[in-house]
Amino acid sequence: xxxxxAVGAAVDVVGVTKMYGPLVAVDDVSVRVAPGxxxxxxxxxxxxKTTLLRMLFGLIRPDGGEIRVFGRTWDxxxxxxxxxxAGFIESPKFYPYLTGxxxxxxxxxxxxxxxxxxxxxxxxxxxxxxRDGDKVGGxxxxxxxxxxxxxxxxxxxxxxxxxxxxxGLDPAGIRDMRALVKRLAASGxxxxxxxxxxxxxxxxxxxxxxxxxxxxxxxxxxxxxxxxAPDPGHVLRTGDDTQAMSIGRTRHPAxxxxxxxxxGLVATGSERxxxxxxxxxxxxxxxxLAFTPTRTPLDALFFMLTDARPDDVHLPREKQVVR
Amino acid sequence: MxxxxxxxxxxxxxxxxxxxxxxxxRWETRxxxxxxxxxxxxxxxxxxxxxxVVVVGAQSRPPKDSLFGRFSxxxxxxxxxxxxxxxxxxxxxxxxxxxxxxxxxxxxxxxxWKTVLTRSVSRSRLFWAKVVVAIVFGLLALVLLAAxxxxxxxxxxxxxxxxxxxxxxxxxxxALPLVAASWATMAPPLVAFTCLALLFSVWSRNAAVxxxxxxxxxxxxxxxxxxxxxxxxxxxxxxxxxxxxxxxLAEPRFTGPILDGAATSAVWAAVSLLAAFxxxxxxxxxxx
Ligand SMILES: Nc1ncnc2c1ncn2[C@@H]1O[C@H](COP(=O)(O)OP(=O)(O)OP(=O)(O)O)[C@@H](O)[C@H]1O
Ligand SMILES: [Mg+2]
Numbered sequence: 001x002x003x004x005x006a007v008g009a010a011v012d013v014v015g016v017t018k019m020y021g022p023l024v025a026v027d028d029v030s031v032r033v034a035p036g037x038x039x040x041x042x043x044x045x046x047x048x049k050t051t052l053l054r055m056l057f058g059l060i061r062p063d064g065g066e067i068r069v070f071g072r073t074w075d076x077x078x079x080x081x082x083x084x085x086a087g088f089i090e091s092p093k094f095y096p097y098l099t100g101x102x103x104x105x106x107x108x109x110x111x112x113x114x115x116x117x118x119x120x121x122x123x124x125x126x127x128x129x130x131r132d133g134d135k136v137g138g139x140x141x142x143x144x145x146x147x148x149x150x151x152x153x154x155x156x157x158x159x160x161x162x163x164x165x166x167x168g169l170d171p172a173g174i175r176d177m178r179a180l181v182k183r184l185a186a187s188g189x190x191x192x193x194x195x196x197x198x199x200x201x202x203x204x205x206x207x208x209x210x211x212x213x214x215x216x217x218x219x220x221x222x223x224x225x226x227x228x229a230p231d232p233g234h235v236l237r238t239g240d241d242t243q244a245m246s247i248g249r250t251r252h253p254a255x256x257x258x259x260x261x262x263x264g265l266v267a268t269g270s271e272r273x274x275x276x277x278x279x280x281x282x283x284x285x286x287x288x289l290a291f292t293p294t295r296t297p298l299d300a301l302f303f304m305l306t307d308a309r310p311d312d313v314h315l316p317r318e319k320q321v322v323r
Numbered sequence: 324m325x326x327x328x329x330x331x332x333x334x335x336x337x338x339x340x341x342x343x344x345x346x347x348x349r350w351e352t353r354x355x356x357x358x359x360x361x362x363x364x365x366x367x368x369x370x371x372x373x374x375x376v377v378v379v380g381a382q383s384r385p386p387k388d389s390l391f392g393r394f395s396x397x398x399x400x401x402x403x404x405x406x407x408x409x410x411x412x413x414x415x416x417x418x419x420x421x422x423x424x425x426x427x428x429x430x431x432x433x434x435x436w437k438t439v440l441t442r443s444v445s446r447s448r449l450f451w452a453k454v455v456v457a458i459v460f461g462l463l464a465l466v467l468l469a470a471x472x473x474x475x476x477x478x479x480x481x482x483x484x485x486x487x488x489x490x491x492x493x494x495x496x497x498a499l500p501l502v503a504a505s506w507a508t509m510a511p512p513l514v515a516f517t518c519l520a521l522l523f524s525v526w527s528r529n530a531a532v533x534x535x536x537x538x539x540x541x542x543x544x545x546x547x548x549x550x551x552x553x554x555x556x557x558x559x560x561x562x563x564x565x566x567x568x569x570x571x572l573a574e575p576r577f578t579g580p581i582l583d584g585a586a587t588s589a590v591w592a593a594v595s596l597l598a599a600f601x602x603x604x605x606x607x608x609x610x611x
Binding site for chain 2: 061070080086090102107155
């Protein structure tokens with residue numbers, strides 16, 4: 001029965017460890033992705049996401065533990081482990097002196113199947129039709145990222161592994177990439193996605209693993225995660241911070257009010273308590289200029305689980321990931 | 324077992340044909356053909372000897388100190404052998420290293436190891452494809468160099484009887500195959516230098532090192548081989564086989580050095596390839 005279960009999983013990582021010298025990059029991590037599922041691996045820089053995915057692709061060897069992909073391991077099946085897998089690690093890389101199409105043709109050769117008739121189709125999916133005759137050396141970062149997705153789809157994989165596919169893209173690029181991943185996931189593909197962004201995985205993933213410094217900090221469904229999420233904080237800008245603060249302290253003990261590092265106040269508490277507090281401020285004629293959430297509850301939880309730097313908190317989300 | 328549990332796992336049987344060595348060789352060849360450097364090198368191998376023959380042939384005073392230099396301006400066979408002596412010392416290791424020294428390192432430079440190794444081709448297959456392509460390229464350059472040199476020499480300088488190393492007269496009908504055979508004896512050490520360049524390419528992950536190291540090694544071996552009192556190590560130097568052709572032009576002819584040279588080259592090639600193979604098989608691909 002256990003054997004059947006192991007074969008049934010698209011990805012079955014059991015107790016995998018990888019060291020870089022004295023540094024434990026991945027420490028006894030287990031992850032199980034069911035077929036058809038969209039799975040997120042979430043973690044801040046250096047959490048070990050890329051290292052884990054590199055091991056899945058056989059690019060690096062684990063120091064301990066076992067990785068099965070559709071029931072196959074590298075030791076037993078060699079490159080056949082990847083028979084039904086495609087994806088990319090970090091930013092996808094191509095041969096700059098070849099055109100986009102030549103790159104894809106070459107990769108199709110290395111796929112053993114040579115599916116050149118699919119090239120037009122995958123170029124269309126990632127919106128690169130018309131640019132496939134240009135040398136990849138002249139592609140923008142976003143175009144290369146999309147060519148990476150095209151190269152993956154060329155293998156018609158059952159499992160798509162994407163390592164931070166939206167990383168380094170501009171806001172429009174991020175939006176497009178997310179929409180594309182969402183579309184692919186909806187088409188029934190099993191997707192294993194790594195990300196820094198809670199909101200990237202929250203929308204499309206069924207299950208998540210949150211990693212931090214090589215270890216698993218959380219494992220479960222997005223719904224489990226939501227249930228654990230703390231109350232959101234709100235940035236409060238008033239014409240009279242001192243009075244606003246004293247109203248909070250004296251009349252609303254359930255609401256925490258503190259000075260924010262960038263000026264203004266931060267209020268935390270349940271939605272009801274916050275609403276009552278704000279209503280009181282208005283009644284007391286404290287000029288109210290702004291009342292905005294600092295981050296989503298899941299984000300807050302993510303930062304808690306991974307003890308990310310607190311000064312990240314008030315930055316717009318796109319900026320939190322600058323390397 | 325119910326169909327419900329089987330349904331999602333239906334794709335587990337997906338079995339893909341692994342890319343063959345032929346597929347991998349075709350891919351490596353395509354990349355090589357798209358690179359300006361390799362094309363320029365082949366054109367150079369064809370054009371440069373012609374220029375050398377024209378320039379040397381026009382000298383009023385022949386390079387008397389070099390082997391076959393004395394009659395090189397009046398005899399095409401002597402000219403082809405003079406150029407051979409020069410090419411074997413300075414040109415051949417460089418010519419082959421230009422591609423072999425780069426072919427692995429360029430994957431590191433472009434960060435494309437992960438791109439190709441996440442397809443359906445094993446590391447060993449990709450390794451052997453690169454080895455084959457680099458060796459064939461080196462041999463192709465040698466053939467072009469030889470053909471251009473011999474052709475230009477005979478057409479421009481002439482094809483009278485050749486004076487051999489023992490002072491014997493060699494008729495043109497015998498001289499041509501001997502000259503061609505002399506050029507052909509370059510193949511074993513050339514292949515060995517190719518393998519050495521491949522090793523440096525793998526090990527250093529840097530094309531500049533992959534190209535320069537074999538050339539520097541050739542120069543050092545050349546220098547060591549020319550010193551006195553090194554008879555014990557001379558047979559093991561990879562530059563010694565480059566001189567094995569001298570026996571073909573002596574009277575009586577002797578081929579022992581050619582066979583020894585081939586053996587030396589084979590050992591150097593095998594050791595280099597084995598070391599390179601082990602590095603490629605076991606290294607972690609963390610870059611790119
Ligand atoms: N080649 C390497 N040599 C030494 N240490 C490495 C190497 N690659 C990664 N590491 C270390 O391993 C740890 C995990 O890195 P990894 O790249 O897997 O993290 P990540 O979660 O992908 O981070 P990011 O979000 O920045 O991509 C980090 O501490 C990193 O410094
Ligand atoms: Mg990473």
